[in-house]
Amino acid sequence: MSELEDSIDVISRVLENISTKEEWLEEKSDYLADFISRHAKVIFSYTGMGVIPAKSIFLSLSILAPEKEYYLKSASHLAYHYLPYIDDAGGVVLLVGSAWERSELLRTMDALNIMNTDYVVVVPYKPDDLTIKKIEKDRSLIPPSAMGISEYVYLALKTAIKSAAKITGRTDMRMKRLIEEVKSLSGLQEYLEPICRDISSFIHDILSSKQPVAILYSPSMEAPALLLQYLLLRQGVLSVAMDFSVAPAENLDKFRVLAMYTGVEIDLFKEVNFRLIKQGVKPHYVKSDFDPVTNQLYVLIAVDSVLRTVLKET
Incomplete structure (x- = not known):
């Protein structure tokens, strides 16, 4: 098998991994879309490599539903330089990169809770016991098994398209095509x-x-x-x-x-x-x-x- 064929084979496995989590991804993208659509202002915050899905959802919503205010902030910037100085931060979607950022995650959640901010946190792996104790169950999205980066961005993209449809009520050809595309990645x-x-x-x-x-x-x-x-x-x-x-x-x-x-x-x-x-x-x-x-x-x-x-x- 050639290297190109190997890469195509890996793509098939990536798509298969997405497919195995499809039920969870569908449910949680609905949850995130509801959360985003009910806030006039939404901050997408991130730790580590969570920056990649954060930037994906931020760009997609800026393109598809510019009616709302969207912000992109690192978790540290959010906790230290933003939340303490604003009365209403809107809704915060915190996208965690990896277990290496555990301290940053806990510190940011403390800041969000102290400031009584409405938020949801996406953790792409199974957290340790201490972290689980700190994360409120109804505010956390934790997959049944660890998400790879492709699955993570798929969740972000699916969420963005669903959110845009809710926010704008758009039924034009582009929106319909995007909705269909993320339903099926076959081919x-x-x-x-x-x-x-x-x-x-x-x-x-x-x-x-x-x-x-x-x-x-x-x-x-x-x-x-x-x-x-x-x-x-x-x-x-x-x-x-x-x-x-x-x-x-x-x-x-x-x-x-x-x-x-x-x-x-x-x-x-x-x-x-x-x-x-x-x-x-x-x-x-x-x-x-x-x-x-x-x-x-x-x-x-x-x-x-x-x-x-x-x-x-x-």
């Missing part, structure tokens, strides 16, 4: 094959050379870009990830550059690409033609699957 492997090929080629070059990497991304590519940066750093590869709009294109000649964007956002890529080429930098790129909302999940699944395949081999 996704075929669409992700060329993206897996592009990512795999880049990853192999980087892992063999250990050259520093600059990942430049359009807004709807932030989630997969952050995951890729994180996984490369774990392999000892110096990596930075930056939005196209702030990327210092004139100073990246010492980096291998990967540009990630969707067809909708191609003008953003063209602008930064022109500046890179002027400096003699030819970026590798990953382009998708998915909807910017679902793109976050689909390309993240591709990144997740390719890295699992490549790192298993290395």
